[in-house]
Amino acid sequence: MEIIVQKFGGTSVATAERIHRAARRAVKAKQDGCRVVVVVSAMGDSTDRLIKLAREVSEEPPRREMDMLLTTGEQVSIALMAMAIHSLGHEAISLTGGQVGLITDAQHTKARIQNINQERLLKELGQGRIVIVAGFQGVDESGEIYTLGRGASDTTAVALAAVLGAKQCEIYTDVDGVYTTDPRLVPEARKIEQISYDEMLELASLGAGVMHSRAIEFGKKYGVEIHVRSSMSDTTGTLITSEVAQMEQIVVSGATLKKDLAQFVLVGLPNEPGVAAEVFARLAEHNVVVDDIIQTVDNSGMASTSFTVEHGDLAECKLVVRELQEEFKLSQVVCNDPVAKVSIVGVGMRSHTGVARIMFKALAEGHVNINAITTSEIKISCIIEPEDGVKALRAVHAAFELEKEPAGQ
Secondary structure, X not given: OOEEEEEEOHHHHOOHHHHHHHHHHHHHHHHOOOEEEEEEOOOOOHHHHHHHHHHHHOXXXXXXXXXXXXXXXXXXXXXXXXXXXXXXXXXXXXXXHHHHOEEEOOOOOOOOEEEEOOHHHHHHHHOOOEEEEEOOEEEOOOOOEEEOOOOOHHHHHHHHHHHHOOOEEEEEEOOOOOEOOOOOOOOOOOEXXXXXXXXXXXXXXXXXXXXXXXXXXXXXXXXXXXEEEEOOOOOOOEEEEOOOHHHHHOOOOEEEEEEEEEEEEEEEEEOOOOHHHHHHHHHHHOOOOXXXXXXXXXXXXXXXXXEEEEHHHHHHHXXXXXXXXXXXXXXXXXXXXXXXXXXXXXXXXXXXXXXXXXXXXXXXXXXXXXXXXXEEOOEEEEEEOHHHXXXXXXXXXXXXXXXXXXXOO
């Protein structure tokens, strides 16, 4: 019997009615002849409420205790889901990350999966049960509880699908697939039928909220086909899969807007081997995730390095930058807060020219000033002022006619 992994996000299990709807999907998959593993997030906005409560109790709650607190949200969901399946006449068992054998490293609130023990999962599936697993959490080798970061129930689901050799990983959410951009900001946005791992990984890391970027990494590494679909309907969603030749015919697949960023500029760094390595090693030691790195050298031979961080890392980053300023005697440190980033993504950029020209022209005609530009093989990103964000996103979406179905589709 093939294994299928279904993941239900917070909105998909926000009420008893929605939990029953999700339970019926799991039961149907079993009746169709599959062994079923279900991963669930915390109900609705319960994680946000727990975070708010923690802040009311302590201005800076310890990360370990935050992990202890936040994992309770998923434990509520898995128990209720198991009860709903039992009420439909089928056997189910709820398991926490630790009980299912999901082993992480020792980074509170940002842990990464190291290993998953299949033994308990296969035993329960072999007994005909639907296995309900708490997303977003695991334990280290000593049994200490860790969380994988906000939105990481996707990662739990794809990782389980990978280790079990599942036929598919279905990600159920409150939207019916992946769109060319956020339809709440650009009503003309179009649902994408199929997208490559690389494109989806870029879109996720650039702010597309449908999928967690680490889940895409797992999917690509282990070849797990991911189907993003709505929990409210039976319509086909978006298939995230390996790249096929036809994908290169589509120059740009999607556009994103990422807000709530801060940009740091370190002026006066020695332009010597090892300096950049030291700067970013120091940031990494403090678990600060950086992006959009640009370095230039002025006429005096000194270097200026800029990078962006998300607001969640801002306070920690400021502390590290203050140390770096003293150590390297920097002539100036600038923190532009907030900034935004508009990006376009598409594997077709590898084989088509003029993409940057179209993007920059669209921004110019929309009177959007560009503060910095970064690129990869399949991505172009521009750092802009936050107030220009939505205008910029709409401009580039229209410039590449993303609202239209690609030729031949």
